[in-house]
Amino acid sequence: MASxxxxxxxxxxxxxxxxxxxxxxxSPTGALHIGGARAALYNWLMARGSGGxxxxxxxxxxxxxxxxxxxxxxxxxxxxxxxDWDEGPISQVERSGRHEEVxxxxxxxxxxxxxxxxxxxxxxxxxEHGADKGFRGTPEAEGAVRxxxxxxxxxxxxDLVRGDTTFQHVHLDDPVIAxxxxxxxxxxxxxVDDADAGIxxxxxxxxxxxxxxxxxxxxxxxxxxxxxxxxxPLLHGPDGKKLSKRHGAASVQELRDAGYLPAAIRNYIAxxxxxxxxxxxxxxxxxxxxxxxxxxVSKNPAQFDEKKLRWMNGRYLRGLSLDExxxxxxxxxxxxxxREAVAxxxxxxxxxxxxxxxxxxxxxxxxxxxxxxxxxxxxxxxRATLGAAHDALAALPAWDHPSxxxxxxxxxxxRELKPGALFQPIRVALAGTAVSPGIFETLTVLGxxxxxxxxxxxx
RNA sequence: GCCCCCAUGGUCUAGUGGUUAUGACGCUCGCCUUUCACGCGAGAGAUCGCGGGUUCGAGCCCCGCUGGGGGUACCA
Numbered sequence: 063m064a065s066x067x068x069x070x071x072x073x074x075x076x077x078x079x080x081x082x083x084x085x086x087x088x089s090p091t092g093a094l095h096i097g098g099a100r101a102a103l104y105n106w107l108m109a110r111g112s113g114g115x116x117x118x119x120x121x122x123x124x125x126x127x128x129x130x131x132x133x134x135x136x137x138x139x140x141x142x143x144x145x146d147w148d149e150g151p152i153s154q155v156e157r158s159g160r161h162e163e164v165x166x167x168x169x170x171x172x173x174x175x176x177x178x179x180x181x182x183x184x185x186x187x188x189x190e191h192g193a194d195k196g197f198r199g200t201p202e203a204e205g206a207v208r209x210x211x212x213x214x215x216x217x218x219x220x221d222l223v224r225g226d227t228t229f230q231h232v233h234l235d236d237p238v239i240a241x242x243x244x245x246x247x248x249x250x251x252x253x254v255d256d257a258d259a260g261i262x263x264x265x266x267x268x269x270x271x272x273x274x275x276x277x278x279x280x281x282x283x284x285x286x287x288x289x290x291x292x293x294x295p296l297l298h299g300p301d302g303k304k305l306s307k308r309h310g311a312a313s314v315q316e317l318r319d320a321g322y323l324p325a326a327i328r329n330y331i332a333x334x335x336x337x338x339x340x341x342x343x344x345x346x347x348x349x350x351x352x353x354x355x356x357x358x359v360s361k362n363p364a365q366f367d368e369k370k371l372r373w374m375n376g377r378y379l380r381g382l383s384l385d386e387x388x389x390x391x392x393x394x395x396x397x398x399x400x401r402e403a404v405a406x407x408x409x410x411x412x413x414x415x416x417x418x419x420x421x422x423x424x425x426x427x428x429x430x431x432x433x434x435x436x437x438x439x440x441x442x443x444x445r446a447t448l449g450a451a452h453d454a455l456a457a458l459p460a461w462d463h464p465s466x467x468x469x470x471x472x473x474x475x476x477r478e479l480k481p482g483a484l485f486q487p488i489r490v491a492l493a494g495t496a497v498s499p500g501i502f503e504t505l506t507v508l509g510x511x512x513x514x515x516x517x518x519x520x521x
Numbered sequence: 522g523c524c525c526c527c528a529u530g531g532u533c534u535a536g537u538g539g540u541u542a543u544g545a546c547g548c549u550c551g552c553c554u555u556u557c558a559c560g561c562g563a564g565a566g567a568u569c570g571c572g573g574g575u576u577c578g579a580g581c582c583c584c585g586c587u588g589g590g591g592g593u594a595c596c597a
Contacts, residue, residue, distance in 0.1 A: 089597040193523045206595045241595040248597050272592035337534050341544040367532050370546040410558045485555040497557050
């Protein structure tokens, strides 16, 4: 077992220490959840920050859930987030030969035994002997393989984020580590695989904390020094309940479809449960790599707040060059020739998905869904104003921003109108709605003929 | 039931025995302004879950409770 204190002191701080070998080991149950994404990111940050190695392993020992499609979804999400790995993906089932080998060693050494006892048998045993007596089976010739847990003593998990947690052996039942057919079960396979891969730090969700003593016992049985552990608090949805597909955008594919940038997601997710003494909120990935320290991860569960992610994503969007943003938007919408429209829309959008509803009218014509805007601005008076605007614009020798602005200012003064009384009808005529990029910019980008046509059609 | 973890404004956090309890998102108001947004400025919002201790002094230490979460599979 780990020597005392190996997980707690300041020497456990991550960063410029000796190279770490970390791993992200998802079970392929479908889309990558943001909780999983965060675990992946933290591991990646530790590896990159220490010059270490990131191993990707797929925990696919549950054959029913592990389909190639599910695996591909995970890899896809990781790649999109730009979280790369140095080794793997390793398939856990493909290591079954090795698992059987170690299993036989434990069997031979008496650290494990076969038993036909079922879960019901264990429950019956507990009911009879009370809670303070863990189930200990008697070896049989066949059946599932159970790990022998010592009756005395305790196993303590030295955790980088929560300190020491002690599990009394009397509370532990001998866990099944392999099915009757010899195939390995999770708590056994992880330990063997992590040990073989030379993993130095296991960073994963808190849902694994209670299983850790079982895994530690496997290390002891194998006679191998265990890695250090860090259990991350779970993420909750807006209602305080566990985050799931029902609670909004919970998977990275959903986030991608919602128009978020990988860099923004990395920044946001890194801060979900981790913060350092610096007050900085916008932190580049490079800086994250430099600053991330797993021992400073907070112990309490965090709620995913999409509003904050939206804000942050907007900041990242505006941090992109026009070319970069245009490329993102063209990929996102599947359209081309967006550059001019992007230039006049960029400060009004927070996600990639915000762009088309705001500026799509430039390409596809005015939207016709906004009855309220039409009713409010295309009144008789509004249409009369539109007529004046049309004539002023039509008379323009040059179609550019300064000319357009000057012409419209003249109309404003000549008719003694408040700005909104002129600009809003024009906006509705061009876009069909009361929200759009700046009106002079829009007119300029739209071009003379389309602009005049739309204004004429609405007047 | 049993085992384990957690608890600072609505949300994410700073805080490690002595601070007017930090910053950010969100919210409200103001400025800017052609709507919205961006940007800038200001403001509201926390009896630090509750109750006991220890201490001259507790958000920080101890105990109990409550609440939330996780585990308790021949799932991962």
